[in-house]
Amino acid sequence: MCGSTSFKQLPSGVLYQKEERREPRVPWGYVFLCSNRTEGECLEKKLFGSPKSEWGRVSQVKEGDILFLLNYQTNHLHGVFEAVSEGKMDIDPDAFDGRFPAQVKARRMIRCHWVGPAELLFLIRRRWIWVSRRGIIRFPTRFGPKLINELFRIFLQIPTMPPMREGLAGYRAKDGHIIGSYGERVVDDWLRKHLPYKHHYNYAVERGDERLLCDWYIPDIDLYVEYWEQPVASRTELGETYEMHRKRRFYEAHSLKAIDIYEDDLPRADRIISTKIGNIVPECKFRNLAKKTKSLQTSRKGKSKKSGLRST
DSSP, X not given: OOSSOOOSSOOTTBOOOOXXXXXXXXXXXXXXXXXXXXXXXXXXXXXXXEOGGGHHHHTTOOTTOEEEEEETTTTEEEEEEEESSOOEEOSSTTGGGGSOOEEEEEEESBOBOOBOHHHHHHHHHTTSSEEOTTSOEEOOSSBOHHHHHHHHHHHHTSOBOOTTSTTOOOEEOTTSOEESSHHHHHHHHHHHHHOSSOOEEEEEEEETTEEEEEEEEEGGGTEEEEEEOOOGGGOSTTTOOHHHHHXXXXXXXXXXXXXXXXXXXXXXXXXXXXXXXXXXXXXXXXOSOOHHHHHHHXXXXXXXXXXXXXXX
């Protein structure tokens, strides 16, 4: 935490302890904004950006200041990060398509999940932070140790993430896989129950110099499966996240068979997942599906073969 607190043994999730400076400086706290489209790029590159019009604020950020990242479309607050550079213009000129040139490099101090309005309700009630008319959580332009320490306490209560993968929470699927979220566990258990094929979780895919981690790979039918916790309402071309765009481009460029499964698909998983797989791999076999689902899937297979179209 901010201040003079020191730990003989670091709490779970804390990645390192800040070194004492000869000339101690109380760090300030800053919140940077991102969207569904830029969130993945911010977290992957550990680079936070703002429009040029906000350069006056970003220029105040100094190395050692405490940073947070808020997705204003989902109200998910990511933390806790430390600035490893001063605020500068165009640290990475190609980042964010050049739209957010006022940038700061960051490193993660605590490896844990994002927090949402429910976890931040205490701070909202005390009016340390507030909610705009559009429903977006708002923070002071910059804030001091008092609010920083409260945010630290909130993030330290969130389940930690093992270092091998961002977002991994430790849900155990029925086949023994340690899964990254509750929704992923639902999908993993569905694949185990309804497909007579083995599936690999968190599978590394390499083609030339490119490499990515696929959520699942089913080798017997050569199919890649991705799961996205993003509502249907925000799945527009502009709302597509950086990670979605990157993976789809990879699969298309290398002519790989892949389907996307969304959180909103889970209540109707038997119908939706089997249909998506059937459209891409008509020869795929299923088991333990309801009769109505099977007949619907068979009908869609026939239409797919006649039209020659495939849909993800």
